[in-house]
Amino acid sequence: MSKQIQIPRGTQDILPGETEKWQYIENKAREICEKYQYKEIRTPIFEHTELFSRGVGDTTDIVQKEMYSFTDRGGREVTLRPEGTASTVRSFVGNKMFGLATQPVKLYYMGPMFRYERPQAGRFRQFVQFGIEALGSNDPAIDAEVISLAMAIYQELGLKKLKLVINSLGDKESRKAHRDALIAHFQPRIGEFCSDCQNRLEKNPMRILDCKADRDHELMKSAPSIIDFLNEESSEYFTKVKKYLTDIGIEFEEDPNLVRGLDYYNHTAFEIMSDAEGFGAITTLCGGGRYNGLVEEIGGPETPGIGFALSIERLLAALDAEGVELPVVNKIDCYLVSLGENAKDYTVGLLHQLRSAGFSAERDYLDRKIKTQFKAADRYQAKYVAVLGDDELADNKIALKSMDDGGQVELPLDSFLEKFKELIK
Structure with a gap:
């Protein structure tokens, strides 16, 4: 490896x-x-x-x-x-x-x-x-x-x-007056400051006030304030x-x-x-x-x-x-559970129809048992689970279960998308 x-x-x-x-x-x-x-x-x-x-x-x-x-x-x-x-x-x-x-x-x-x-x-x-x-x-x-x-x-x-x-x-005028005052303030003891501050004295003395290494130096506390030079x-x-x-x-x-x-x-x-x-x-x-x-x-x-x-x-x-929880929603509208080879094949097209109609939807891709598919639907926080078996497919029926209240209805498969749109509304 x-x-x-x-x-x-x-x-x-x-x-x-x-x-x-x-x-x-x-x-x-x-x-x-x-x-x-x-x-x-x-x-x-x-x-x-x-x-x-x-x-x-x-x-x-x-x-x-x-x-x-x-x-x-x-x-x-x-x-x-x-x-x-x-x-x-x-x-x-x-x-x-x-x-x-x-x-x-x-x-x-x-x-x-x-x-x-x-x-x-x-x-x-x-x-x-x-x-x-x-x-x-x-x-x-x-x-x-x-x-x-x-x-x-x-x-x-x-x-x-x-x-x-x-x-x-x-x-600019105020800054220049303050700059001159800062140079006069720090210059006599600039050797006590870090090399960065020493380099900044002439180039940009205001940057000395922002130094982390020398922030506790006594000259920092008594440095001229810009407010006095406005x-x-x-x-x-x-x-x-x-x-x-x-x-x-x-x-x-x-x-x-x-x-x-x-x-x-x-x-x-x-x-x-x-x-x-x-x-x-x-x-x-x-x-x-x-x-x-x-x-x-x-x-x-x-x-x-x-x-x-x-x-x-x-x-x-x-x-x-602050313990703030953002209102992030990760729920999906529908999870398709299938039982049997023909039903599994049919859900490929049904899944595409749901997504094309604007719904977030998912199905099983690992040939898992029906109980495990329902667990997957829980992990996706699916609002609804649509269950289709080979027998239901032959009878043009599909079961739709609400994951919020557990209620279940049986819908005609050929009008499932229209009925689902009404339920979601």
Whole structure:
């Protein structure tokens, strides 16, 4: 016997019984996007590496440590996508969607992403991300809309223990003033920080605030807050976002330490977290923010944007932590039980008729005894079982049993489909 091939570390097989939950979540997300007028976009699973180094940022952990990059046979540097925003914006620019009559352009995506991380509970090297991007509007009302869409997904799926945290990163002027203050704050003692933080000091000092290794350093607690550097325009923008969230009934907490470390992020930043007991150390379910400047970075015209991304795996973990059972139905309409060779042959055509009429149906393929066929019908949670033997076939009859109440009727075989349609109604 050959050696068994194992699944790659950090990946998972999603089996029948679980895939139905994924489908339910995906369909719910699509339904909500339809209400909000976000349309689906599907981009390649791999892109030119340059897209992510420019679009995600050279100083990020994603680009520095986590990307699956390789040289293809044509000598091109390509990368399996680690997130969805850069690809979506690249498509927005390449397909000149900034010229569409309907503005802003509102898009959503859903699909596998790849990051070389240390696998742990709820974190995989291949994971599925759902995200939205709204491109073309500077209105703070769309910031509130994006946040409300994210909250709607979690709430409509049944989650209750949620916490929304928001912050403002200000405009370019505010960011620069804060950046200068951060450099002055950390520079005298930067040697006490990890090598990543030392590299970030000049390139992107705000990323230091997001460091896991040095989060307990005393300078972290006394670091200048971005809120203290917001100019009047940035402060007014943030005030409006908060007002709109309050107007639509969304509770939030302000956290001046919440950062989205990429240079092009500005104004609104937010995270949605799980407050469920026992959920784990990493509580963030969803993160997002405004990224005016990204479209220009990828070669397009000046276009404001805002979006978020969430992990389906972490969403499922949050549902488990709160004990939420998704209303996934695995029942079938009819299971055909046959007894005798002629009856078994006849059920092939009958099964096809049922399915063609729109019913979910199944039959036995293993020549099992009638008792075992009934057990199979139970496992399929069949609503009805139709029993056909050779004698019944000769008499143009078929027995139909309701698996809910045990009631049984005998129907003419040649009009079985019509009678079954009436019963199901």
